[in-house]
Amino acid sequence: MLRLYRSLLYLYPPIFRRQFGTEMLAVFRGVQAETTEHGIIPQGVLYVRETAGLLVGALQEHLRAVGAVRAFLPSPTRRFAMHAEFRFPKITAVLMTLILGGIILAIEKARMIQASYSQGAPLVPLETARLTFFPTVALLLVIFYAAGLVGWAVLFALRRTGVHRLADMSAQQK
Amino acid sequence: METLPLTETVLFILLSLSGQPRHGYSILKDVEKMSDGRVVLSTGTLYGALRRLLDDDWIERFEEQDTSRGRQAYRLTPQGRQNLQLEVSRMKHLTRLATLRAAKQEV
Numbered sequence: 001m002l003r004l005y006r007s008l009l010y011l012y013p014p015i016f017r018r019q020f021g022t023e024m025l026a027v028f029r030g031v032q033a034e035t036t037e038h039g040i041i042p043q044g045v046l047y048v049r050e051t052a053g054l055l056v057g058a059l060q061e062h063l064r065a066v067g068a069v070r071a072f073l074p075s076p077t078r079r080f081a082m083h084a085e086f087r088f089p090k091i092t093a094v095l096m097t098l099i100l101g102g103i104i105l106a107i108e109k110a111r112m113i114q115a116s117y118s119q120g121a122p123l124v125p126l127e128t129a130r131l132t133f134f135p136t137v138a139l140l141l142v143i144f145y146a147a148g149l150v151g152w153a154v155l156f157a158l159r160r161t162g163v164h165r166l167a168d169m170s171a172q173q174k
Numbered sequence: 175m176e177t178l179p180l181t182e183t184v185l186f187i188l189l190s191l192s193g194q195p196r197h198g199y200s201i202l203k204d205v206e207k208m209s210d211g212r213v214v215l216s217t218g219t220l221y222g223a224l225r226r227l228l229d230d231d232w233i234e235r236f237e238e239q240d241t242s243r244g245r246q247a248y249r250l251t252p253q254g255r256q257n258l259q260l261e262v263s264r265m266k267h268l269t270r271l272a273t274l275r276a277a278k279q280e281v
Contacts, residue, residue: 020221023246027198027217053216060222 001032001047008051011058011092013065062092066155097141104140108133180261183223186213188250188258191233195249198224224248232257 005028009021028050035046180188183205190196190204198220206214227233232254238247250258 016221016225020225023198024217024221026245027202027220030199031202031217049214049216050218053218055218057216057218057222061225 002029005050005054007095008054008058011054011095013061015065016061058092066151100140100144101137104137105133108136178257178261178264180257182213183215183219184227185258185261187220187223187227188232188254188261191248191250192255192258195236195238195247197238197245197247201248227254 002025006025009017009024012021031046031050032043035042186205186208187201189208190201196204198217201224202215202217202220224233228235228248230253231251233248234251235246235248238245
């Protein structure tokens, strides 16, 4: 679980991870050690709670980072360069893609089983399943990345309007 | 940014820090104890809230000197304490009002 916890921490923006990662891991270790004494069910509850907390927390931190217009303030050395701490880490994109792929795979599998057994129909041939599965995954990934692209485009357009100059300069200098 | 009224999580964290500075694990346990086990924070929720409170200067972070491990601990700032008092006053007022209204209805 500790390995999973450490991996999930990579979903957070780098600045958050640098600031709190080690501490969060230490606190989790403490809670885990304490829960181990109480049996399997409390451990299961802990793992579910922690996983959900990390997923939601990471999403909130990314939304905050994207929503913060100050992220697009020009750097003193390079115009249009985004601050390093707000860069979308590659590992996050890879993990999100894997999670999305896993969810789609599970849904598709469940749909196949349901369709086969509920109507007494013969099992869906593997070739047919492949034919429907891969285009679905590809389409969803295209939609996913297109939505991301639109989001970045909107933020970029906002930056060009100069609205970013209204951001809190004192916080930027901290 | 934290605004009044506070969420239950933030209120419990501030209450936990109002008595003494604490580190993350200690805050988790204290919140659980204060709420009689009703509020059990995950580390993700706790550190998300701590980050917001640090950004708003309601709490500050410092390294504990009296431990060998040099753990990071958190304490309320004067602004944080003032906001906590404001929230407590708001809740007191609300409770008084609710008690009065409920009593009137019973009569």
